[in-house]
Amino acid sequence: MQSQFEVEAQSNPDVPIAITNYGTTLPDSKGNVGFRVYFRNTSPLDVTSVRFNVQAYELSGREQVGISAPKVEKHLQFNQPLPSGQGAHPLWRGVWQGNDNIACGRVSSVDVTYSDGVKVHIPQDALSKMIYNNNCLNLEGDEYAF
Structure with missing residues (x-):
């Protein structure tokens, strides 16, 4: 069943996809954190792939950084056909490895x-x-406005 947000998005030609929820998973036993996106193809065309560019944040609001780069943006690829009007909720496990300091994540851009x-x-x-x-979210329902 579509939410009101999705119904309105589908009637707006400027909205090719509607993202209803997203967020980081809890760290697993090795400290690996995953990411999940719930979205719907609201365009009249079928989608062949979607790349979600995401950033993780610590509880302090500081962006998760890498050793050699000031900012670490992850590129999460969804490579399945998605007909117009259909939704998906892919889960990527172990996106951030060995780091249990991550509180939430945010989608920074999308390529369709x-x-x-x-x-x-x-x-x-x-x-x-x-x-x-569009706040920083995790799948436990916490949201942060940084």
């Missing part, structure tokens, strides 16, 4: 490829009308 070969990049500022809640 359609069945006709057209590719669309959706930057962070345009995502605000495509994401139901």
